[in-house]
Each structure stands twice: as C-alpha cells, then as structure tokens.
Amino acid sequence: SGCLYIVSTPIGNLADMTERALGVLSQVDLIACEDTRHTQRLLNHFTISNKTISLHDHNEHQRQDYFVQLLQEGKSIALVSDAGTPLISDPGFHIVKHLREHQLNVVAVPGACAAISALSVAGLPTDRFTFEGFLPSKSGARQKTLANLAHEERTMVFYDAPRRAIDTVEDIVSVLGGDRQVVMARELTKTFETVHSDSAQNLLAWLAEDPNQLKGEMVLIIEGKEKDDKAISPEIASTLEILLEELP
Numbered sequence: 001s002g003c004l005y006i007v008s009t010p011i012g013n014l015a016d017m018t019e020r021a022l023g024v025l026s027q028v029d030l031i032a033c034e035d036t037r038h039t040q041r042l043l044n045h046f047t048i049s050n051k052t053i054s055l056h057d058h059n060e061h062q063r064q065d066y067f068v069q070l071l072q073e074g075k076s077i078a079l080v081s082d083a084g085t086p087l088i089s090d091p092g093f094h095i096v097k098h099l100r101e102h103q104l105n106v107v108a109v110p111g112a113c114a115a116i117s118a119l120s121v122a123g124l125p126t127d128r129f130t131f132e133g134f135l136p137s138k139s140g141a142r143q144k145t146l147a148n149l150a151h152e153e154r155t156m157v158f159y160d161a162p163r164r165a166i167d168t169v170e171d172i173v174s175v176l177g178g179d180r181q182v183v184m185a186r187e188l189t190k191t192f193e194t195v196h197s198d199s200a201q202n203l204l205a206w207l208a209e210d211p212n213q214l215k216g217e218m219v220l221i222i223e224g225k226e227k228d229d230k231a232i233s234p235e236i237a238s239t240l241e242i243l244l245e246e247l248p
C-alpha cells in the first residue's frame with residue numbers, strides 16, 4: 001500500500017526546506033494542506049506543480065476514509081501545515097491515528113518546528129521539558145493554566161501571540177512570581193528574529209519599552225520550578241495532616 005508522509009516546512013526562512021521534503025512533495029499523488037492557498041505559494045516558490053487538497057480541523061474526520069482508500073490503492077499522500085511540523089499545534093492527529101489503526105504507513109519527513117527551535121537556543125534546561133501548546137487568550141483561563149503548572153519542574157514551552165505578550169508575562173509574574181526566568185523567541189528564522197531571556201519581572205519592563213516586540217510570532221519558554229529537595233510533597237503533607245489529627 002501507499003504512504004502518508006508528514007512533511008515539515010519552514011517556519012519563516014524558505015531555505016530551511018529540506019531536500020527530502022522537496023522530493024516527496026513533487027513525487028506524491030496528492031498534497032493535503034491546512035490551507036491550500038498558503039501551500040500553493042510555497043509550491044510555486046519551489047516550482048512544484050502537484051495536486052492539493054485541504055485538510056483542516058473541520059474536515060479531518062470526513063477525509064479519513066478517502067485517505068485510507070487512496071493508500072490502499074497504492075497512492076501516496078503528503079501532509080503539510082502552514083508552517084513547521086504538522087500535528088504540532090496543527091491538524092493531522094486524527095488522520096494519523098486513523099491510518100495507524102488501519103495498519104497503513106505513516107512516515108516522517110522532519111524539518112523545522114518552532115517549539116524545538118526556540119528550546120534549542122533558549123538556554124534553559126532541555127534534558128526534560130513539557131510542550132504546552134497555545135496559552136489561552138483570556139487572562140482568567142491563562143492564569144488557571146499557569147497555576148496548574150506552578151509546581152512543574154521541567155522547562156515549559158508555549159505558543160502565544162506577541163500582541164498578548166505583556167498580558168501573558170503579567171500573568172506569569174502574578175501566578176509564578178517575578179523571578180522566574182522566561183525566554184521569548186520571536187520571529188525565528190526571519191528578519192526580525194529576537195531571542196530575549198530575563199526574569200519575568202525584567203521581561204515585562206523590556207516589553208513595555210519596545211512595541212516592536214509585540215509583533216509577529218513567538219514561542220514562550222518558562223523555566224521550571226526550582227527543585228526543593230527539602231519540600232514535602234502534597235501527598236505526604238495531607239497524610240501528615242491526617243496523622244496529626246489522630247494525635248492525642
């Protein structure tokens with residue numbers, strides 16, 4: 001049977017397109033794209049003419065059986081998103097799950113990913129990290145998300161819109177404290193690429209001074225909570241509490 005290729009595309013700099021991605025995109029029978037017009041521009045740039053079909057959150061379920069049929073006929077499909085690696089805060093999960101359940105081939109053609117690129121230059125621990133996807137856009141929900149991560153010791157990676165950066169960093173200061181190290185990686189691989197690392201408190205002041213930092217696209221990385229070896233875990237604390245109540 002055929003194969004679904006999960007093809008990464010650049011996150012800004014078109015020179016990050018891989019040789020293998022170009023080969024796969026020109027050879028497959030069909031290119032499934034998050035946005036066909038967006039991908040058409042990429043294909044035009046590399047003078048690839050091939051058939052495209054849309055695949056987004058709203059029609060992913062609908063397309064499943066069609067894709068199974070094509071692969072069973074021996075056809076190959078490439079999946080691309082607007083930028084970076086498909087499925088990473090982008091469509092594709094349902095289709096990949098469905099094809100795997102049908103024992104069909106799904107093959108990665110790796111390349112750019114904003115989260116991993118940001119992490120690789122942030123200077124925060126990378127031995128363990130957690131990818132948290134998009135932060136909620138409303139402050140209440142965002143504070144709740146951050147509060148749930150208050151004890152997270154791993155480096156935390158988020159996608160967020162720079163125009164909300166001040167509000168987001170304000171929430172980080174109020175929920176996690178002003179001393180937490182935060183790295184803002186903006187416009188990676190593009191002309192105005194900026195990677196700025198500071199305490200949440202200082203980052204806030206820096207952002208307030210320069211409105212240019214509120215433009216484009218960004219990844220936000222927050223240092224994990226410092227390990228406190230002497231601290232008592234919440235489970236042990238509540239057990240102790242119960243035991244203490246039993247004491248005469």
Ligand code: SAM
Nearest residue numbers: 011084085088113114159160187188217218219
């Ligand atoms: N699948 C993509 C990937 O692999 O990176 C991510 C798609 S998600 C819909 C788009 C988000 O990724 C943006 O809102 C931003 O947070 C981040 N992003 C994409 N390109 C970026 C860039 N060049 N610099 C910084 N962040 C970027």
